[in-house]
Amino acid sequence: MTPAEIKTAIESQFPGSVLENEDLAENQVELKGEQWLEMATFLKNDPNLCFDQLECITGIDTGEAGPLQTRYNFHSMEHRHKIEVVISHDRENPKVASIEQLWRIGDWFERETYDMFGIVYEGHRDLRRILCPDDWEGWPLRKDYEGQEDYHGIVVPKIKEEEEWE
Amino acid sequence: MGVLENRFKDNIIVASLDKFLGWARSTSPWYFQFGLACCAIEMMASAASRHDLERIGMMPRSSPRQADVMIVAGTVTMKMALRVKKLYEQMADPKYVISMGSCATSGGPYWQHGYHVLKGVDLVVPVDVYVPGCPPRPEALIEGLLKLQEKIQTERPLTRKTA
């Protein structure tokens, strides 16, 4: 199936769930977050879509005014088609349903995205930080991240941009 | 067999015990076998057959209890820094630390933007020898190790140190 046909299939199953977004490429589709678990189940189990492989989960911070996003890359080994699903989150309270129990690899992908962006995957059975230490403060890949100044008494020196190197 | 055969009579050597201990220690500094990032590859290359660290008496040990030298080979993250410190504390005296590569020495490429990288392992453990490079070639590491051996040789373990 082409990405356009996949979008139509999702839209006919979940009317009103596909959002318009001009910034996206042809193989990307933005979906509403509310019914994400049902939609993901549909993506996986529908015989025509049959996305049996979750290739990656990424987080994106679109900047001060924009939302946080989670992006899922799905691939179907059966039909050899791909789609990238985009879900936007409110910056203050970013959360979406976890798909960790549908694709087991989603476990670590979601933990990583949580670790870096603070997006909460509801229903994840073990949502802890995966790369940073458990007691790390803040979400490092967010645009407004300020590094912490000490960690267990170890100083993290702040190097000012450029001025020292001119 | 060998060059020594029939050259000397069975004999006695007189040496200062302090120097003798220094010699014994410096010629068998067993190092702690762990690597943190890309520098560890060069450390492994130094230990492998081409450069062969065992020529200078260095043998990898997998337990901090058996090791004399800790080669901090690679990027020390904040998460690892606490563990490096703990491992150092578990080593038995006398113990030495080599900071290998610019990451371990100063944060290296992560100096400016690495929010989670320790800016020099000397912030958590005392360092004896710094080996510069990114990564240092095995020759550079070996030179660092020889420098460390010189340093160990000059120590006087029997003499009480007063501050």
Ligand code: SF4
């Ligand atoms: S100094 Fe260079 S080679 Fe060594 S760990 Fe750092 S980045 Fe890697």
